[in-house]
Amino acid sequence: MRDKAKGDGTVKPKVYIAEPVPTFVENYLSEHCDYEKWEQNEKVPRDVLLEKIQDKDGLLNFGSAINEELLEAAPNLKVVSNISVGYDNFDLQAMAKHNVIGTNTPYVLDDTVADLVFALMLSAGRRVCELDSYVKNGEWNAEIGKEHFGLDVHHSTIGIIGMGRIGEAVAKRAKFGFDMDVLYYNRRRKEEAEQKFDATYCDLQTLLKQSDFIVLLTPLTDETYHLIGEKEFSFMKETAIFINASRGKTVDEEALIDALTEKKIFAAGIDTFTQEPIQKDNPLLSLQNVVTLPHIGSATLKTRQQMAMTAAENLVAALQGKTPPNIVRG
Structure with a gap:
């Protein structure tokens, strides 16, 4: 590809777009960069990415691993812009070594993810997916009995693990939409959130013991890896509903399967998994008391468009x- 010059005679930087983005985002990038793009819906193959990135200055990325292998293959790379709030795909130490900036897209998706959290809470609590299948399979022959009853969301207690922006959006819906009592556990107290949502700060064990709905919203770090495991599930009520809208590896999946199978908790709603896509033989897929989604926390048309544009603006700024306004700090 021949380098094109901007109006002032300088050569435009080269960019690879590793995820399909809206046309208006491409139009914006074309004003500032020369780009190649991956046009398929499935994830760009690693070998293709490593080939395409060799002469690029920037990468617009969704979830591909940014590690030593990729950085060695891209000597001109200056910035990787994630179309996501999460950045656990970044090897920040390796990126710092190669002087590569990483950015993400916070703020844009807070309300959208909070909406999905409540979709999972309602679906798991009221057994929506299970009873949808019950009707469609022709099993609804008489008035349902208590074996099909669910649990109320309103006037119950929610425990939020990770009171960041998304956690606050969940707390807002819980308090003012469903009149719930709000508990939270966080690295530090957030007195403003306590005042706004009448939220109570507590330690993790207290939260797990007292909450009817437990919502995990932490990023994945060394400290949060398997934050919720066998011990944590043992503290939960038998009527508790566990929601994971963070990252799959924040939960010990074997312990979750055991808690659901042995009815140690009532149900779960899971948007993220240890391995994605989830394996077809994963025991979670055979359990009726779990609602599973394919990591769609931000997957609405409007939000994904806003995320792509924010990522493009981060990329161009760098x-x-x-x-960039949303630079990731190591």
């Missing part, structure tokens, strides 16, 4: 030598 390539212009500016500090």
Whole structure:
């Protein structure tokens, strides 16, 4: 590909778009960059990415691993812009070594993910998916009995693990939409959130013991890996509903399967898994008391468009030598 010059005679930086993005995002990028793109819906194969990135200055990325292998293959790379709030795909130490900036897209998806959390809470609590199948399979022959009854969301207690922006959006819906009591556990107290949502700060064990709905919203770090495991599930009520809208590896999946199978908790709603896509023989897929989704926390048309545009703006800012508004700090 021949380098194209901008109006001032300088050569545009080269970018690879590793995820399909809206046309208006491509149009914006074309004003500032020369780009190649991956046009398939499935994830770009690793070998293709490693080939395409060799002469690129920037990468617009969704979830591909940014590690030593990729950085060694891309000597010109200056910035990787994630179309996501999470950045556990970044090897920040390796990126710092190669002087590569990483960015993400916070703020854009807070309300959308909070909506999905409540979709999971309602679906798991009221057994929506299970009873949908019950009707469609022709099993509804008489008035349902208590074996099909669910649990109320309103006037119950929610425990939020991770009171960041998304956690606050969940707390807002819980308090003012469903009149729930709000408990939270966080690295540090957030007195403003306590005042706004009448939320109570407590230690993790207390939260697990007292909550009817337990919502996990932490990022994946060394400290949060398997934050919820066998011991944590043992503290939960038998009527508790566990929701994971963070990252799959924040939960010990074997312990979750055991808790659901042995009815140690009532149900779960899971949007993220240890391995994605989930394996077809994963025991979670055979359990009726779990609602499973394919990691769609931000997957609405409007939000994904906003995320793609924010990521593009981060990318261009970095390539212009500016500090991007959403830079990831190591």
